[in-house]
Amino acid sequence: MSPVSASGTWPSGMVAATIRRLYGGRVSGSYHHLADRLEAVAAELDEIMFDQLREASAEKTGRPADDKRLTQARRAIEKASRLLRGSTDDCSAPAPGQSGRNSSPTVTTAGCTTVA
Secondary structure: OOOOOOOOOOOOOHHHHHHHHHHOOOOOHHHHHHHHHHHHHHHHHHHHHHHHHHHHHHHOOOOOOOHHHHHHHHHHHHHHHHHHHOOOOOOOOOOOOOOOOOOOOEEEEOOEEEEO
16 A cells, blocks of 8 residues: 555655655755755745735735645645754754744744744
8 A cells, every 4th residue: 555645645744754764864965955945945935925924914814724734834844854954853842931832923943943
């Protein structure tokens, strides 16, 4: 049975787990160019999301329909970038002094989204 779902995509976390299993969490430096490209895609998604949020705010329509899906995609891309760079930081733990569930603005640095 193939791990690919009926929609033609890999289940969440399957790609990351496969990379870790095959490379023991470490990937050759030759993949940095791919990580750079993924970071550019994540930045492009950020721009799209901010544009949609600005429009929704101006129209007072609430959260854009695609916001959750785009956020999940951006996080997956950032995780893939970290894996390709060989980083073992999971970035899921809140920063010291942060609860992890906060309405404060977020900042993305080194592929990790943190509360500002």
